[in-house]
Amino acid sequence: MSPERPAGSERRGSPGGPRRRSLVTGLLIGVGIAAFVDEVVFHQLLHWHHFYDRSTTTAGLVSDGWFHAFGWLAMVGGMFLFADLQRRRATVRPRLLAGVLVGSGGFQLYDGLVHHKLLQLHQVRYGVELLPYDLVWNLAGALALLAGLALLARHRRRERARTG
Amino acid sequence: MTPLLPEAVAVAAWAGLGAYLWAESRLHRRGDRWPVARTAVAAAAVLSASAAALWPVRTLVDEVAVHLLLTMLAPLLLALSAPVSLALRTLPRAPRRVLLALLHSRWARAVTWAPVVLVLQVGGVAVFWLAPLPHALHGPLMVHMLAAGWLFSTCLVGRDPVPGRPGTLGRAVLLLVAAAAHHVVAKLLYARGGGSGAELLFYGGDAVEVATALVLCAQWYERTRPRPGRDARADVTGGEVGRLRDRRRVPAR
Numbered sequence: 001m002s003p004e005r006p007a008g009s010e011r012r013g014s015p016g017g018p019r020r021r022s023l024v025t026g027l028l029i030g031v032g033i034a035a036f037v038d039e040v041v042f043h044q045l046l047h048w049h050h051f052y053d054r055s056t057t058t059a060g061l062v063s064d065g066w067f068h069a070f071g072w073l074a075m076v077g078g079m080f081l082f083a084d085l086q087r088r089r090a091t092v093r094p095r096l097l098a099g100v101l102v103g104s105g106g107f108q109l110y111d112g113l114v115h116h117k118l119l120q121l122h123q124v125r126y127g128v129e130l131l132p133y134d135l136v137w138n139l140a141g142a143l144a145l146l147a148g149l150a151l152l153a154r155h156r157r158r159e160r161a162r163t164g
Numbered sequence: 165m166t167p168l169l170p171e172a173v174a175v176a177a178w179a180g181l182g183a184y185l186w187a188e189s190r191l192h193r194r195g196d197r198w199p200v201a202r203t204a205v206a207a208a209a210v211l212s213a214s215a216a217a218l219w220p221v222r223t224l225v226d227e228v229a230v231h232l233l234l235t236m237l238a239p240l241l242l243a244l245s246a247p248v249s250l251a252l253r254t255l256p257r258a259p260r261r262v263l264l265a266l267l268h269s270r271w272a273r274a275v276t277w278a279p280v281v282l283v284l285q286v287g288g289v290a291v292f293w294l295a296p297l298p299h300a301l302h303g304p305l306m307v308h309m310l311a312a313g314w315l316f317s318t319c320l321v322g323r324d325p326v327p328g329r330p331g332t333l334g335r336a337v338l339l340l341v342a343a344a345a346h347h348v349v350a351k352l353l354y355a356r357g358g359g360s361g362a363e364l365l366f367y368g369g370d371a372v373e374v375a376t377a378l379v380l381c382a383q384w385y386e387r388t389r390p391r392p393g394r395d396a397r398a399d400v401t402g403g404e405v406g407r408l409r410d411r412r413r414v415p416a417r
Binding site for chain 2: 061062064065066068069070072073076077079080083084087088
């Protein structure tokens with residue numbers, strides 16, 4: 001046990017090439033952005049969302065705890081992965097962008113459907129007719145998700161055409 | 165906290181810092197180097213712990229502040245200051261041998277094993293905030309949380325070597341589980357009328373989680389830095405990207 005050994009002194013290899021890494025990085029950043037916007041805009045600035053709602057179930061609390069923690073980790077991890085891709089000049093831009101759209105849209109949709117509706121964690125806003133808010137919330141998420149998937153498919157088609 | 169314990173914590177923290185500086189001066193005298201950043205975080209850990217110890221506790225908010233400073237922030241800083249490595253390098257032969265025997269004991273292996281560390285960490289927090297504890301147990305449990313927090317931070321980002329420490333991805337999962345559990349505890353406390361104390365627990369926990377994640381990622385980023393020559397070619401071909409999972413060789417005993 002040599003005391004001066006740093007927290008990690010291992011060598012690196014290469015599995016998970018730049019294509020997959022770009023997508024994963026985008027997904028993490030996307031989830032991070034959606035979670036950040038949710039927290040900052042809707043909880044802190046607008047005060048539409050409530051920290052805790054009397055109808056919150058235990059399952060809702062657990063799911064929310066996971067997602068809140070994951071949002072922060074995804075943001076930090078995604079940024080560092082992006083920096084790593086950039087310093088290696090290995091970013092595959094369309095896949096990164098697709099990842100951001102799929103990640104943020106997917107998170108938004110999960111939050112809107114599972115957290116708000118299924119688990120009744122809290123609502124988009126209180127004291128108003130909810131339906132338009134719910135529709136906008138979830139449609140925005142679905143649109144981003146679909147756009148991301150379409151972008152991913154288009155990039156894959158182009159790649160295939162290029163390589164023959 | 166129970167009476168007398170705050171003073172004991174503060175005294176122990178400053179005595180620890182004294183020992184740290186003394187050990188460092190021994191290193192310098194024999195011409196060895198010790199990163200100044202480690203000394204700085206050691207001092208910051210002691211400041212955080214003694215601020216917590218001297219904090220006047222009147223409301224739940226105060227109690228939460230003490231918890232955040234003493235059992236979350238201070239352990240993180242302590243882990244970054246590599247106290248065990250410093251001790252191993254500077255202790256006289258006899259106590260050094262005792263410390264090594266302790267570190268290599270089956271007991272030490274057990275309490276530094278990631279799942280055990282996680283249970284100690286999360287269990288302490290959950291029991292402290294949610295179980296109906298007699299007042300006399302608050303102090304001892306605080307000490308447990310401090311120790312568990314140190315093990316947890318050491319396992320995640322500590323500068324001291326830990327045999328069998330999980331890779332970066334495993335450590336991220338460990339951090340995720342602990343942070344999620346912390347959030348759930350904070351909301352359950354809120355549901356019981358914890359009010360702004362519970363909110364501070366929630367968001368203060370966030371701050372330490374993010375700080376830990378930043379250190380964890382920065383260490384990974386530094387470790388996987390492309391080395392000129394070997395990796396330059398791979399960059400041109402767009403081939404290699406840094407591994408997420410670290411292959412770690414456990415040092416031979």
